[in-house]
Amino acid sequence: MAATIGYLGPKGTFTKLAVDTAFNGEVKQSFATIPECIDAVNEDEIDIGVVPLENAIEGTVQLTIDYLVHQVRLPIVAEIVVPIQQHLLVDPEFTGSYGELSEIHSHSHAIAQCHQYLHQHIANASIHYTSSTGKAAELVAEKKGSIAAIGNKLAAELYGLRILDENIHDFPNNHTRFAVLSKKENQIKINHPKYSEKTTVLITLPSDYAGALHQVLSAFAWRKMNLSKIESRPMKTGLGNYFFIVDVNQEYDEVLFSGVIGELEALGCNVSILGTYPVYQMNDM
Amino acid sequence: MAATIGYLGPKGTFTKLAVDTAFNGEVKQSFATIPECIDAVNEDEIDIGVVPLENAIEGTVQLTIDYLVHQVRLPIVAEIVVPIQQHLLVDPEFTGSYGELSEIHSHSHAIAQCHQYLHQHIANASIHYTSSTGKAAELVAEKKGSIAAIGNKLAAELYGLRILDENIHDFPNNHTRFAVLSKKENQIKINHPKYSEKTTVLITLPSDYAGALHQVLSAFAWRKMNLSKIESRPMKTGLGNYFFIVDVNQEYDEVLFSGVIGELEALGCNVSILGTYPVYQMNDM
The missing domain is CATH 3.40.190.10 (Periplasmic binding protein-like II)
Structure with missing residues (x-):
């Protein structure tokens, strides 16, 4: 099944x-x-x-x-x-240029990602917010005329819209x-070559003291375990209490990770592994 | 003026x-x-x-x-x-209980923040997404009937809605x-006692190597400068290049910060101070 x-x-x-x-x-x-x-x-x-x-x-x-x-x-x-590739989507019967558009519809984050493009090329159109980029495409497909949505290729296909201008987002990467x-880990079949391995670790500190994070990172650093991301997030129990999410660029193993966990627990930290997993990097789509 | x-x-x-x-x-x-x-x-x-x-x-x-x-x-x-305090907002003429509501309107993030409340108390109502919590309140004020918006106290006042249930967000803090x-720093007058001082530092690393972040944090740690937040964010120049945003729990000063900046620059980092500023903590509102 x-x-x-x-x-x-x-x-x-x-x-x-x-x-x-x-x-x-x-x-x-x-x-x-x-x-x-x-x-x-x-x-x-x-x-x-x-x-x-x-x-x-x-x-x-x-x-x-x-x-x-x-x-x-x-x-x-x-x-x-x-x-993330944002395109300017219009009704296929709209034959004007982007300067002639009177309304732009999209999710506010997508609008913000194309801020400079809109400012330079379509400054006279009014901006309208939708709850998702998909909703914006649906609205343009229904309403037609000299209006456009900002969304991805899938939204264009799904709602029969034409891509008037490609890759209009301000940042290329x-x-x-x-x-x-x-x-059920064994049910995962992803149609793509694996790019790398990663392990995500959740660390909560016993209290907020100067240098605590530095001490935590020492456990990884002296083992030459590379971290690709680190983020501190407030615990929901009040201000000043933080937990850390650390992405380690390698698969979980009993030797290195057990060593790190043992040292961190000795410092009074709580440590959980949120997952150890392959990373799939999709290209142009 | x-x-x-x-x-x-x-x-x-x-x-x-x-x-x-x-x-x-x-x-x-x-x-x-x-x-x-x-x-x-x-x-x-x-x-x-x-x-x-x-x-x-x-x-x-x-x-x-x-x-x-x-x-x-x-x-x-x-x-x-x-x-962040989310309330359930209804037309003042709606006299039923929350179990009788047929529609809930709000921004998707606000809906998600009240997920458990909605699941337990108003599971039969349909959920509708708006581009902001303010828009949801406006919609309920116009449409009236047995529908509700999720939003804050200001939205209730602005659109003349009644708060049917208070603080319905799942996480208290x-x-x-x-x-x-x-x-123009001297134009800022905030009606509230100052809570603390903070300095936000932007650090870009010369390359992504094991232990780089640990080395960067050492410059703060041995000076006993406490960090309240650290976040790595990808540079927009491609995957694998990161910058770090560090919040230091103290005002900028020439001795400690100059020392940190000097050491980090010697390691090949770029360092900028994004701001050194007071923090104002608002309470119940």
Whole structure:
């Protein structure tokens, strides 16, 4: 039986684009919020959940990490990295140039990502906000005329829109990272060569003292374990209490990681492994 | 002449609530996106800009930091910390209980923050997404009937809605941090006692090698300078290149900070001070 994959919807969003690129043949089910998608995996309604981890348009990263840390501790079994490419989408019957557009519709984050482009080329159009980039494409397909949506290639295909101008986002190297969550690691089949291995570690400090983080990082540094990301996030128990999320650029192993965990626990820290998993890097899409 | 303060709008959002709590008597002007607000300060159209830095509902944090780092280097002159309190808002003529509500409207991040509450108490209502919490309140005020918005106290006042249930967010200690940006530091008058002092430092590493971050933190640690936040963010020049944003819990001074900067530059890092500023902690609002 094919696995069921849940993702942060609606249709035509960047999460759906990531899911379609990475998976093939599975049943795909859209969820309206990150917690709903994570809950469905936890309650065995679906096999796999795909939620944004970093630099997302439609979802907050912090919400994913906070929900995994505080509410539902599901293992991260893979990471999918996709480029964020924003295009200017119009009704196919619109034959004007982009200077003639009167309205631009999109999610506020997508509008912000194309800020300089809009300022330089379409400064006279009015800006309208939608709850997702997919919704904006749907609206343009319904309303037609001299209006445009900002969204991805999938939204253009889904709603039969024409790409009037490609790659209109201001920064060329924008990526979004998605976490693949599942209790059933062996069901994950991703149609792409593996790019690297990563282990995500959650560390909570006993108290907020000068140099605490430095001491924590020493445990990794002297073992020459490279960290690709580190982020401190407030605990929900009050200001001044922090936890740290550390991404280590290697697979979990009993020797190095056991050593790190032992040293950190001796310092009074709590340490959990949120996942050790392959990273899949998608290219132009 | 009163200073003009720009903020991330629209009306009834958490940024507006922060601005109204912190400032009094100034002219306030709403901006649709974070980059537009920052640009307006930079081009001297307004004196002060207020944009979300962390844990925002309506804006991405990453966008604020990225825009300040890559596009417009404006000094942070103050930080405002406000609690995020979500309420269930209805038309005053709705006399039912929350179990009788048929529709819930809000920004997807606000819906997600109240996920467990909605799941337990209003599981049968349909969920509808709006581009901001303010927009949801406006919609409920117009449409009336057995529908509700999720939003803050300001949105309730602004659109004449009744608070049917208070503090329905799942986590009690949710805060949003806002950066106050200005070229004119002496114009900032905030109606609140100062909570602490902070300095935000931007550090870019010459290359991505094991232990680089540990070495950077050593410069702070041996001086017993406490860091309240650290975050690594990818440079937009390609994967694998990172910069770090470090919040130091003290005011800039020539002795300690000059020492840190000298050591880091000797290691090949680039160091910039994004701001040294007072922090204002707002309470119940």
